[in-house]
Amino acid sequence: MSAQTDKRHPYLRPIRGWWKRDRYYIRYLAMEATSILIALYALILLFGLLRLGQGEAAFNGWLETLRSPPSVALHSLLLLVFAYHSYSWFKVMPKTLPAIYWRGAKLPQPVITRIGVSAAVIVNLLVIILFTGLQS
Amino acid sequence: MTNGNKIIEMEVLRYRPELDQEPFYQSYEVPFLDDWSVLQGLQYIKDDLDGTLSFRWSCRMAICGSCGMMINGVPGLGCQNFLRNYHPGKLRVAALEHFPIERDLVVVVDDFMNKLAQIKPYLIPKQVRGLDQGEYLQTPQQLEQYRQFSTCINCMLCYAACPQYGMNADFTGPGILALMHRYNADSRDDGRAQRMELGHADAGVWGCTAVGYCSEVCPKDVDPAHAINQNKMGSAIDYFLRFVKPRGASQ
Numbered sequence: 058m059s060a061q062t063d064k065r066h067p068y069l070r071p072i073r074g075w076w077k078r079d080r081y082y083i084r085y086l087a088m089e090a091t092s093i094l095i096a097l098y099a100l101i102l103l104f105g106l107l108r109l110g111q112g113e114a115a116f117n118g119w120l121e122t123l124r125s126p127p128s129v130a131l132h133s134l135l136l137l138v139f140a141y142h143s144y145s146w147f148k149v150m151p152k153t154l155p156a157i158y159w160r161g162a163k164l165p166q167p168v169i170t171r172i173g174v175s176a177a178v179i180v181n182l183l184v185i186i187l188f189t190g191l192q193s
Numbered sequence: 194m195t196n197g198n199k200i201i202e203m204e205v206l207r208y209r210p211e212l213d214q215e216p217f218y219q220s221y222e223v224p225f226l227d228d229w230s231v232l233q234g235l236q237y238i239k240d241d242l243d244g245t246l247s248f249r250w251s252c253r254m255a256i257c258g259s260c261g262m263m264i265n266g267v268p269g270l271g272c273q274n275f276l277r278n279y280h281p282g283k284l285r286v287a288a289l290e291h292f293p294i295e296r297d298l299v300v301v302v303d304d305f306m307n308k309l310a311q312i313k314p315y316l317i318p319k320q321v322r323g324l325d326q327g328e329y330l331q332t333p334q335q336l337e338q339y340r341q342f343s344t345c346i347n348c349m350l351c352y353a354a355c356p357q358y359g360m361n362a363d364f365t366g367p368g369i370l371a372l373m374h375r376y377n378a379d380s381r382d383d384g385r386a387q388r389m390e391l392g393h394a395d396a397g398v399w400g401c402t403a404v405g406y407c408s409e410v411c412p413k414d415v416d417p418a419h420a421i422n423q424n425k426m427g428s429a430i431d432y433f434l435r436f437v438k439p440r441g442a443s444q
């Protein structure tokens with residue numbers, strides 16, 4: 058080792074608390090956190106499927122639980138979480154696709170996001186219309 | 194050097210390895226003109242206030258990629274950000290995050306340079322053309338497939354923006370993975386299989402969790418997040434194809 062390199066003493070700053078450094082990171086973590094609540098909702102639905110397998114009474118009991126005020130409150134929260142999750146998912150989508158060309162020009166990423174969000178809104182509306190139609 | 198009427202307080206992260214146990218902020222009062230960049234502010238400090246301050250710079254026009262630094266906590270080029278935009282508030286300048294600090298604003302770039310060499314950032318043609326055979330021809334559409342990713346200036350701002358690299362320096366990182374894509378997407382190149390051994394690895398494209406801040410801070414609109422994430426599909430296809438085609442899809 059030369060005399061010059063002896064003086065070297067590189068300092069690595071700690072990474073702890075990195076997410077507080079920038080609002081961008083907080084938004085990223087919020088996006089990731091929505092996945093946990095979505096997994097929770099998947100469990101609620103799977104539990105319903107389990108109750109369905111156990112017979113009509115069990116399934117009706119599960120439906121009754123869903124109508125309780127705490128469940129309605131949870132579902133309202135989950136609706137908001139789903140909305141943010143869908144939006145953030147479609148915001149990442151253009152990054153995962155190869156560039157799409159439309160009439161010779163590259164399709165801008167915000168346009169791809171808007172197409173995705175619009176598709177999600179349309180599909181959800183169709184499902185709501187279909188199910189309310191079936192119930193009446 | 195001409196001094197302006199306005200004065201801005203610049204807090205600069207100092208670290209002198211022979212003297213300091215850890216970095217600290219040192220404050221300087223910098224008179225400036227409206228057209229002064231953060232880099233010019235630093236040059237004023239070095240020339241007129243404190244000759245011991247160290248920082249890298251060269252071109253002053255956002256093409257050499259030397260003066261990357263944290264400017265009020267955001268990765269940016271010193272030459273591309275103007276003091277007037279921070280006045281009358283004070284300005285904090287620090288060395289690029291996630292890299293070891295060599296001295297003051299100078300970071301150790303060995304890791305970046307080593308990784309850059311590993312992805313073979315040059316064309317690997319299937320058949321090398323002799324001079325008598327002329328140029329490698331390419332259509333505008335083929336050029337468009339990689340042009341954006343070829344404008345990288347190796348400034349490493351994307352590394353300072355990437356928490357995955359900060360938490361695990363084994364991750365190849367945004368800029369170099371974007372360059373890997375740049376060569377893979379070039380119609381004249383046939384080196385994808387060689388490069389993707391690194392690309393498929395945990396430290397390759399799968400080390401990215403699509404935070405996306407790399408693309409936000411890139412001064413050349415390279416969009417590394419796009420370059421990396423569109424490779425995940427190809428990487429997954431390669432993974433599954435090896436069961437039916439032993440040498441992988443890219444062979």
